[in-house]
Amino acid sequence: LLHAQCLQCLRSSHMDLCHVPTTQEKGWYLALMAPNIKGPNYAWLDPSRLYCHPQGLQDCVADLLQPFQGDPIDMVAGIDAMGFILGAAIAATLRKGFLAIRKAGHLCVQTLVQPYTDYSGREKVMEVRTDAISPGELPSWLGRGRCRGGHWALSYSLCPLPGLRTLLVDQWVETGGTMRAAIQLVEQLGGVSHPCVPTGVATICIEDSEGGRWIQERYKCCHCVP
Template sequence: MTLPDKGPRDDRWYLNIMAPNTKGDKFAWLDPTSIYINAEAFNDLLDDLLDDLNEVDCDVVAGLDAMGFVLGAALAARRGVGFLPIRKAGKLCVDTDKVPFGNYSGRTQEMEMRLPAFAPGTRVLLVDQWIETGGTMDGAVRLVERQKGIVAGMVAVAIEENDRTRGYRALYPCVSAVMPGSHWQADCNKQTLTSFAAYRPEAAFPQTKR
């Protein structure tokens, strides 16, 4: 198996192996999990995000249900801090605080966080796989601040550009593998990647031991 040509590191080569949606408009428009299954891609993604987070201090990383758990837990382990899951409502068997939020599909749902989760003043880094409309992240911000935590920053594979995400960038350090001003950012804003034309599922296959 041959990975795509990595090219210059700042081109974030691993974004080329993200998969297009094949199931219709009830699902997100692409699938970044092909990055996670490939060890080299996943570790390069984490390296790039951690480099960009070098000036951001946090006491805990919070991952948003569900795919934010993957990226958030990996970043927490690399950073040597704890991990806090922020879940869809009804999943936790302990006392929780709960807020409504609007997801990328326009549906209203609820998310919850254990109560109490941390001491007042705790710096919480919020992580999701993708920030599109920003509604899920808004719910997470409210949950953290209601427990008197401090939002230390936001992390995602990509943060699409719109009024809400511009507001986030004005308020918090925001880090994404898709860098603002890049051709990747322009593609994400249009919700289609140039790389889809050459997409091959086998490009993400993990190495196997023979």
């Protein structure tokens, strides 16, 4: 899956985390994930070392955001647990808020829940607190009244905000079950009149699976592994 430059780097399991290639081809940082010494039971490479590399992490985030430049994004949602790392980095880069989608059983407040089947075939539940997002209102100035006693009488109405446009982030999408459940959970937030609107998916890799294809057919997606 990785391009030729990365494949050459995969031979080294002790890559210098301060080293940046002189020629930085797109996705150069993917080599930082190697190696996989545990065989085909692990369908992914571990990005932990990529996150430790300052330039690698910055370039990864920049590549994931490139297709969304100019798109309105109000919030970033990350999936427990490794999706928190990329999601928080993306939210900080965009200067947006971050919604944590948690594994069930960790929140001491009222929650919305969504069952799903993960990549290993296990039945699980994810949750998010019900009051994580409160539909807001913004003043919409309709005009100025007459000047009375030296003061302007301003007239305005309160117009509800549209649904929050949300970019969903996870580390890896294998079968798509986890991401699909996160999309369904986000859509429940904010109620019927002010729902959250999933506008895209960003992840290091989307596997060529039925669930992965379902997501890519319905949402704007960006992934680093070609």
